[in-house]
Amino acid sequence: MTPLIKFRPLARSDHEAAAQLLHRSLVSWYQSRLGQGTRFGDSYEPFRLFPEVYAALDPGQAVAAHDADSGELLGVCFVHPRKTHVAIGIVAMAPEAQGRGVARAMLTPVLDDARRHGLPVRLISSLLNLDSFSLYSRFGFVPHTIYQDLALNVPFSGLTALPPPRAGRVRRVTDVAEAARLAAFEEQWQGLQRETDYDFFLRNAVGAWTVWALEHAGGAPEGFLVASHHPSCVMLGPGVACDEAVAAALLWRALDAMRGLSPVFLVPCAASQLVRQCYAWGARNVELHVAQALGPIPAARGIAFPTFLPETG
Ligand SMILES: CC(C)(COP(=O)(O)OP(=O)(O)OC[C@H]1O[C@@H](n2cnc3c(N)ncnc32)[C@H](O)[C@@H]1OP(=O)(O)O)[C@@H](O)C(=O)NCCC(=O)NCCS
Known part of the structure; x- marks a missing residue:
């Protein structure tokens, strides 16, 4: 059965789980699609830096998706609202929860809010990653500069x-x-x-x-x-x-x-x-x-x- 998902801001108590999720999600995606999982190392610990920096820079802005029953963290999306735009940071889903519209559901209120404030939303996405490219493309994001x-x-x-x-x-x-x-x-x-x-x-x-x-x-x-x-x-x-x-x-x-x-x-x-x-x-x-x-x-x-x-x- 598909688990019920609860969305809420990422809390400090979620940081360890967020670091584990980022590492697991990236290793699994890059290994299964490109055979490049090892480039993210074999420990999640370096990924602690991301929630720490983002919590200091944009407190309360990161979105977390939890399994409503088990409480397990299944997805995370980092958001950086600024005067001229809203930037989206890393979006990552647990491998077993991908492809069910959860990333889309995490992003939708963020994009709606930016639209209400008349702000563009900006991000960079990997050209090797069709899943993230498609996620953004379906929302209407348009590429402008290749790096x-x-x-x-x-x-x-x-x-x-x-x-x-x-x-x-x-x-x-x-x-x-x-x-x-x-x-x-x-x-x-x-x-x-x-x-x-x-x-x-x-x-x-x-x-x-x-x-x-x-x-x-x-x-x-x-x-x-x-x-x-x-x-x-x-x-x-x-x-x-x-x-x-x-x-x-x-x-x-x-x-x-x-x-x-x-x-x-x-x-x-x-x-x-x-x-x-x-x-x-x-x-x-x-x-x-x-x-x-x-x-x-x-x-x-x-x-x-x-x-x-x-x-x-
Ligand atoms: C990228 C990622 C976050 C997407 O999460 P997800 O929960 O699987 O995405 P969703 O199911 O919400 O949405 C994917 C959308 O892309 C669409 N899609 C996927 N592949 C597609 C393709 N080849 N062509 C067109 N559309 C495609 C899906 O149909 C869906 O759109 P819909 O909801 O309108 O049907 C997930 O794959 C992930 O965690 N990857 C590893 C981490 C990563 O690489 N993150 C991005 C860089 S930081």
């Missing part, structure tokens, strides 16, 4: 390739007061406003973040890039650069600071110079993602670096 996920093993002695021309001018941002400046730059170039995210990264209380920025000689911002150094998620993004040269300088600086690690980062396929530059540094393709939106979104300029923590499209 290639690149991974690069950074030697313990640092990147061997010479730094691009502007890399020496990239500086580390540590002052929380700069969150507003980063957010204003992103809003100007990408039409997204999420100062709370930059405030969160710069406070650096949950997770482990570094923020890099590059300014024009006159002081005007040209780009910034956040890096997650936490062992559970070694990844670059979010970030924005006004052109490919600035993007290359930021990426090089952020990568060189991740010595002995293998960060993953998403680069727009259309930024072909930048992509080739990353290959020249030793980067390899590991997946493809597509940014999608439900509802009209402002035209974007420059290069965006999306991430999975927290997700953006």
